[in-house]
Amino acid sequence: xxxEDPAWGKSVEGCRLSISLxxxxxxxxxxxxxxxxxxxxxQTAIKFSRISLWFxxxxxxxxxxxxxxxxxxxxxxxxxxxxxxxxxxxxxxxxGQELVRMVEISRLYDLSLSGKYVxxxxxxxPSRSGQGLVKVFSNKAAFELVEKPR
Numbered sequence: 001x002x003x004e005d006p007a008w009g010k011s012v013e014g015c016r017l018s019i020s021l022x023x024x025x026x027x028x029x030x031x032x033x034x035x036x037x038x039x040x041x042x043q044t045a046i047k048f049s050r051i052s053l054w055f056x057x058x059x060x061x062x063x064x065x066x067x068x069x070x071x072x073x074x075x076x077x078x079x080x081x082x083x084x085x086x087x088x089x090x091x092x093x094x095x096g097q098e099l100v101r102m103v104e105i106s107r108l109y110d111l112s113l114s115g116k117y118v119x120x121x122x123x124x125x126p127s128r129s130g131q132g133l134v135k136v137f138s139n140k141a142a143f144e145l146v147e148k149p150r
Contacts, residue, residue, distance in 0.1 A: 007020070007141075008039070008138075009138040009139050013125075013128045014043070014046075014128070015038065015039065015040055016038075017037070017038050017057075017122070017123060017136045017138040018035075018139060019035065019036050019037075019121050019138040020035045020141055021033070021034060022035075025146060026143065026145055026146075027146055028111070028113070028114050028145045028146065028148065030106075030145075032143065032145075033102055033104050033105070034102070034104075034105045034119065034141070035100065036100065036101045036102075036103065036121055037098050037099070037100045038093065038098065038099045038136070039093075039098045040093040040097055040098075041095075041096070042128065043095055044095065044128065045092050046128070047092045047126070048091055048125045048126060049089070049091075050088060050089045050090070051088040052078065052082045054075075054078040054103065054108060055078060055079065055108075057122065058121065059105060059109070059119060059120070059121050060119065060120045060121075061109045061117060061118075061119045062118050063113060063115055063116070064117070065113070069117070070109070070110050071108060071110065072107065072108060074108065075108035075110075105119065111145060114144075114145050114146055115144065116143075117144070118140050118141070118142050119141050120137065120138055120139075120140045120141075121137075122136060122138065123135070123136050
């Protein structure tokens with residue numbers, strides 16, 4: 001999946017989330033950067049908290065042989081920092097607008113094994129009804145890490 005041709009997850013209360021990678025195949029040890037696009041297809045603006053540079057979204061990263069991929073040490077530190085609380089900013093997305101972010105998931109997750117991976121992202125946002133939260137899921141993006149030629 002290229003960043004020019006995004007696929008989208010299912011619409012939830014007029015919001016959608018897309019993830020994509022620049023390439024479907026990279027070398028082990030290369031940065032793996034995920035493009036996230038959150039789109040408001042509703043009739044009113046949506047507001048939500050932005051609490052972390054690294055974990056504004058929840059990620060599920062899996063490997064063909066081991067299942068869920070563990071955090072790197074950096075990822076563990078960032079997750080602990082997030083759980084400890086802290087300041088947040090409010091993002092507002094007007095109808096028809098998108099919020100686009102890039103996240104280097106190879107800094108957060110241990111992508112040191114060659115093989116096939118699948119990543120999915122999600123974001124909890126306030127329900128438009130004002131009652132609780134809803135979760136918006138992205139499409140699933142697959143990629144493969146191969147050993148570098150020697």
